[in-house]
Amino acid sequence: MELLNGRGSGNPTYVKINTMMELTKNFRNLNKDDVFLAGGKGASLGEMTYAGIPVPPGFVVLSTTFDEFIKKSDLAQEIDAILDKVDHKEVHLVENASEKIQGLIKNAVMPENIAKEIKKKFKQLNTEYVxxxxxATAEDGVENAWAGQLDSFLNTKDDNLLGKIQHCWASLFTPRAIFYRFEKGLHSTKISVAVVVQKMVNSEISGIAFSVHPITEDRNQIIIESGFGLGEAIVSGQITPDSYVVEKEPRRIIDINIATQSKGLYRITTGGNEWIDIPEPKSSSQVLSEAQILEFADLIMKIENHYGFPCDIEWAYEDGKFYIVQSRPITTLLNEKHNDLNRFTNKNTSLEHADGLPVYFEMTMAGFTDRLRNNNLSSYEIGISHFMKDELDYISLIQDQNKIGSAIIKDFLNNPSSIYNLYKEWAIGYEKMLDRFSVVFDYDLKKFSDKKLLSLSDDLYSFYREEVSMPGFTDGFMFYAEKRLNDLIMEYCDINKLKNFTEIFTTLTASTEPSFFNEKESDLSHVSDTESKNNLLKKYAWLNSSYSGYKPYSKKNLEDDLKDVKDPALAKKQLSDNKLAKQDLIKKHKFNDEILAIVKLTDLFIKWQDQRKVYTLSYAVLRSRILHEIAQRFKFDIKLLEFALTEELPLVLNRSLSIDVLKNRRDSGVLFIHKNGKLQEIIVGEASESFVAKLQAPENSGASEISGTIASRGKVTGKVRIVMTAKNINEVEEGEILVAPMTRPEHLIGMKKAAAIVTDDGGITCHAAIVSRELGKPCIIGTKNATKILKNGDLVEVDAENGVVKIIKK
Incomplete structure (x- = not known):
């Protein structure tokens, strides 16, 4: 009888358990609905077996068997006691807890009935190696959190099978898994693990395949990569495989690329794998014949047709037969058509244009996450982010801002507390985020192990996306409310024969809550020693960063700011005056309920929008620092990794996602399409470029003036300085007119120098509107085309009393 080394000493004994309980299931008795019993891998293998797809035979040690093992080994209370003492914010405590729990599971005695059942099923496979x-199994797709962290063992034999299964069970309590439980509030939720035991194919040939071309995204093409020996050599990128392109309709081979393979990875008699030289002429010969290529293409189509989506497939070939080892969706190809693009026109779309890269922008791309939903608020139904080829430049498009803005106002009119409560709920996560940022920013990433570094990357993404959540609807409100309030006040003035529209509009939309700019000025005024300076450098570490990544807020930046500190009492008085002026105006006039609702919401959303900027930029800082360390350690080009989304990163590092996909995004331009907060499609190349080109507002070089919305009143004359992205903000000189698509915190140094600010986009709660009021500088927002009509050096008058930019001399 097999027995693992148990705790304690003396003669070995087995623990008796319920013999009626089903402990294992063969693949043929499982399907895609059995995730909670067999985990994701086990259910997928069962589904393919059920569909008649050739899968190496095997069985699954069910998750309920693991639960019974924990129960009968009396480990549940010990594990709970260890977890109860964990402060998941302290890495060393999590690691200590992980070590203890895994030790308990690995060293526990295997119950007799489980051991016998597994041994019986192994014997039925009639194989030496598995x-x-x-x-892993968990509700709501939490299984993904364990991906790449739970253990797998190849070339396992009868004599060490039970030990490897207990190691798999123990891997449910890795440091990352424990941390994730606490972050998600799952430490009291049942999460279990199944174990797949599968006959190992001793591959003569192996490889990967895609049922849709992963680079060109041509859905009528199949890509097959093949090499001699075991598939690990291709997946790890250690050999260059042959590649074949097969057209689906009509079914034919349209391209064959033969690679020379001088060595291959093969299993040896002792059970391990070994690199063996491949002599000529075999090393430079075609790996699969044309007949085999077409035979395998038929199998690939069978898999895609069964699942109903494009698949990424790992396969092996032994004794004249193809076997499928794994099949999963191609994550970058989720929609077959671009019909959603047709809903965008330059009349119904808000364009936000600035510098950025996909990996730092991914939170904003999603727009809005489930944690902040209620009956009226939803994510952007359709949102698109376009990243220009060869530039740190993006355009963000929001198609349904009217729907979002009107829903917020309607919700507020019906129940004002609903929006306030939503903000309070979000603010709890925001405060946690500030604490987390402070902790993670101080990490010395070079001391992290590879596994710990990748775990931190995933945990950061999960925390910002789920624990805090991106309040993307603030943009929807901003764009809609500015237009709606403008129309309502214009109508009110016409009915009441009033001629002070501008005064009423700017008074009602003036800031009454301090922004981060006010807070920073106040902090600067209290700097007294080196320690207080260092605290500020850390607190505002995100200030100079952007969607292009981390740019430090340096000691020189701080010293420059200290030379130009504004008296915080003046800002406080201005906010107080704004509040009193607004109250007096409301008492004087009989505004309707919708106007009053927008005014109250604007006060809240100015603050919320401001905090959202801290959210997005603090994420960009931490993501950038982690990504640079990963790039350096794993020898990847950082400029390519910045075009991979966080969820794609493990696929890039293990070579499952071709680096050519990222190169194509960078070099050809890329559209990311989100629907209801979830990534739907990625479009690369000419289709993305032509789509954005048709949305760009036409230039009107003959125009003598440009109109927009007044954000801060005043009138000045000066020369134009176009600032398309933050990278050229330092070009702004004193007294110039700063003209930009939209401003962000990283533009602040130029905004201070400018005599006035003009933007293409933005609404009453946007950054340019808030900061220009605090700086006391004229500002006109939402001109749509100022950056296209105006040129550097043009002499203009910014009349922010009437919302007009007049061109005096070009």
């Missing part, structure tokens, strides 16, 4: 793989 692969043993963990397969």
């Amino acid at each position: 692969a043993v793989r963990s397969s």
